[in-house]
Amino acid sequence: MHEFADFQRDLAQALRDPDHSPAGLNLAGLSVYRNTVAKGLIDVLRANFPTVERIVGEEWFAACASVFIRANAPKSPVLATYGDAFPGFLRSFEPAAEISYLADVAQVDALWSEAHFAADGLSLDPIGLQALALDRLLEFSLPLHTSARIAWFPSPIATLWRLNRPPAATPTAGDFQIDWRPEGIALSRPHGAVVATTLSAWQFAFLEACREGLTFGDAMSAGMDGADDFNPDSLGALFAAGLFAAVEPPCSTSTDEHSPFIPSGRQTQ
Amino acid sequence: MPPTVGLGFKPQHFEDAANCTAAGQWYEVHPENYMVPGGPRLAMLTALRDRFPVSLHGVGLSLAGDASPSPDHLARLKALVDRFDPFVVSEHLAWSVADGAYFPDLLPFPRTRQALTRIADNIDQTQTALGRTILIENPSLYLRLDGHDFPETDFLAELVRMTGCGLLVDVNNVYVSARNMGFDAQAWLDAIPAGAVGEIHLAGHVADARMGERLLIDTHGAEIAEPVWRLYEQFVRRIGPRPTLIERDEHVPTFKRLMQERMRAADVLGRVASSQPQAALHA
Numbered sequence: 001m002h003e004f005a006d007f008q009r010d011l012a013q014a015l016r017d018p019d020h021s022p023a024g025l026n027l028a029g030l031s032v033y034r035n036t037v038a039k040g041l042i043d044v045l046r047a048n049f050p051t052v053e054r055i056v057g058e059e060w061f062a063a064c065a066s067v068f069i070r071a072n073a074p075k076s077p078v079l080a081t082y083g084d085a086f087p088g089f090l091r092s093f094e095p096a097a098e099i100s101y102l103a104d105v106a107q108v109d110a111l112w113s114e115a116h117f118a119a120d121g122l123s124l125d126p127i128g129l130q131a132l133a134l135d136r137l138l139e140f141s142l143p144l145h146t147s148a149r150i151a152w153f154p155s156p157i158a159t160l161w162r163l164n165r166p167p168a169a170t171p172t173a174g175d176f177q178i179d180w181r182p183e184g185i186a187l188s189r190p191h192g193a194v195v196a197t198t199l200s201a202w203q204f205a206f207l208e209a210c211r212e213g214l215t216f217g218d219a220m221s222a223g224m225d226g227a228d229d230f231n232p233d234s235l236g237a238l239f240a241a242g243l244f245a246a247v248e249p250p251c252s253t254s255t256d257e258h259s260p261f262i263p264s265g266r267q268t269q
Numbered sequence: 270m271p272p273t274v275g276l277g278f279k280p281q282h283f284e285d286a287a288n289c290t291a292a293g294q295w296y297e298v299h300p301e302n303y304m305v306p307g308g309p310r311l312a313m314l315t316a317l318r319d320r321f322p323v324s325l326h327g328v329g330l331s332l333a334g335d336a337s338p339s340p341d342h343l344a345r346l347k348a349l350v351d352r353f354d355p356f357v358v359s360e361h362l363a364w365s366v367a368d369g370a371y372f373p374d375l376l377p378f379p380r381t382r383q384a385l386t387r388i389a390d391n392i393d394q395t396q397t398a399l400g401r402t403i404l405i406e407n408p409s410l411y412l413r414l415d416g417h418d419f420p421e422t423d424f425l426a427e428l429v430r431m432t433g434c435g436l437l438v439d440v441n442n443v444y445v446s447a448r449n450m451g452f453d454a455q456a457w458l459d460a461i462p463a464g465a466v467g468e469i470h471l472a473g474h475v476a477d478a479r480m481g482e483r484l485l486i487d488t489h490g491a492e493i494a495e496p497v498w499r500l501y502e503q504f505v506r507r508i509g510p511r512p513t514l515i516e517r518d519e520h521v522p523t524f525k526r527l528m529q530e531r532m533r534a535a536d537v538l539g540r541v542a543s544s545q546p547q548a549a550l551h552a
Contacts, residue, residue, distance in 0.1 A: 004383045004384045007378060007414075008378065009367065009368070012370070015372055015374075015376075024415055025412055026412060028411075028479070028480050029411040032411040032484070033374055033411060033412070036373070036374045037372045037373060040374065041373060044373075073370035073371065073372070074370070074371045074373075076329075076339075076342070076371055077301045077342065077365065077366070077373075078301050078329070078345070079301070079373070080302070116308050116309070117310075118306055118307055119306035120307035120308070146307070147307075192309055192312070193309070
């Protein structure tokens with residue numbers, strides 16, 4: 001007779017290890033549970049890493065995912081962001097070695113999921129900034145939006161990711177030419193859907209400085225110091241992508257409840 | 270909650286689901302899919318809940334596990350219950366967590382006296398944490414295990430008696446388990462205490478690719494089978510109409526197609542209600 005805990009330990013082991021078959025259990029029945037567990041986890045990885053699957057194909061992805069899930073069982077039944085260790089796994093997964101950018105693309109898929117499920121919040125309305133005098137603007141900190149995720153890569157990962165992320169049409173070799181250079185990416189969810197923005201070196205340095213809590217002026221300096229491609233005009237793209245959180249201006253003397261910094265009715269989802 | 274027919278909500282059907290005007294429509298979701306800080310999923314459920322009753326059907330509490338439900342998971346579930354005020358909260362007579370690892374499945378166990386005590390305690394902890402009773406669903410079974418002290422129906426009835434929980438009877442799971450385990454589905458349904466049943470599930474199954482009809486798989490990926498429809502009608506004739514859910518998770522068809530299956534279940538409930546006015550009033 002099975003003891004309650006012993007039975008569970010034994011069956012759990014059989015689900016993890018295909019070579020472990022507890023005595024007395026019918027293999028056909030056991031394989032239903034094994035298949036359901038494996039399919040369930042692989043389907044979650046498929047959903048969370050669609051760009052990786054697009055690049056490597058369904059069959060390769062399933063084979064790779066089945067290796068990953070054996071060593072990376074989820075620790076919680078909440079699977080919305082299951083696979084946060086998948087990019088790291090791909091980095092050392094030998095069959096993936098010839099696709100040098102695969103792990104970085106996986107990292108962007110993971111960031112997309114984080115942005116997709118991040119807490120709701122209001123985005124900064126740049127109209128409010130325009131009303132500030134320059135000296136006050138320079139003292140102002142711009143915290144990133146709760147959904148904002150940024151990353152920098154030594155290769156054109158943003159371009160590769162955007163070309164391959166479903167539902168984009170599958171690219172063919174003749175469709176594009178990739179300028180092989182470092183690139184950053186920002187993901188944010190200003191109005192329900194996640195938006196991707198390709199970042200130049202200074203844009204990334206600026207956003208990172210903002211994330212660290214530097215003032216607008218210091219963040220601009222950080223952006224200019226870190227890169228020789230400074231272009232103040234492209235600041236607008238960062239605001240348009242909703243990358244900054246709505247905040248009260250510092251040292252505000254205004255008693256007006258309707259701060260220009262907090263747009264009305266622009267609740268993000 | 271009047272005994273009407275609802276659908277398992279699929280995000281790809283959001284527009285049709287939110288605009289559905291069918292009388293008595295309701296939706297069921299797995300709470301685990303909504304245990305996220307924010308974003309479109311929660312926004313969709315919020316929009317649905319504004320217009321329809323919602324039920325939360327959990328897969329992650331691992332009530333038939335040899336450990337208490339995770340306090341973190343219970344807290345997440347409680348937060349959703351407080352936010353969405355579901356008319357039913359349900360879980361499975363199965364386990365899915367062992368040694369800190371989660372298996373996305375509904376795993377079996379020998380129905381021993383030891384298991385009964387442990388599971389009753391887990392249900393009790395859940396109901397205390399949520400401040401309400403829950404329904405417990407019979408899962409599909411694929412393994413003949415040694416060491417059962419109770420038939421499944423007696424085990425469920427004991428849990429009802431010990432904890433005050435109700436039952437969610439999945440008629441497709443009864444049919445699938447009966448075929449796989451070699452028992453009589455009709456006799457199983459006849460043995461269920463009518464007063465404990467708070468909800469019924471209907472779904473489709475397929476024959477195993479290798480074993481054929483000897484091993485049925487509860488895929489939620491096909492239309493509801495005719496024998497399951499017959500069992501369903503006989504069951505509600507005996508116990509009276511109950512809220513009934515059409516589940517579909519694989520090969521999801523159009524919303525319209527799911528509504529056709531819904532209509533068939535609603536017809537059954539309507540026929541039973543008109544032939545058993547007492548049962549209808551009581552339900």
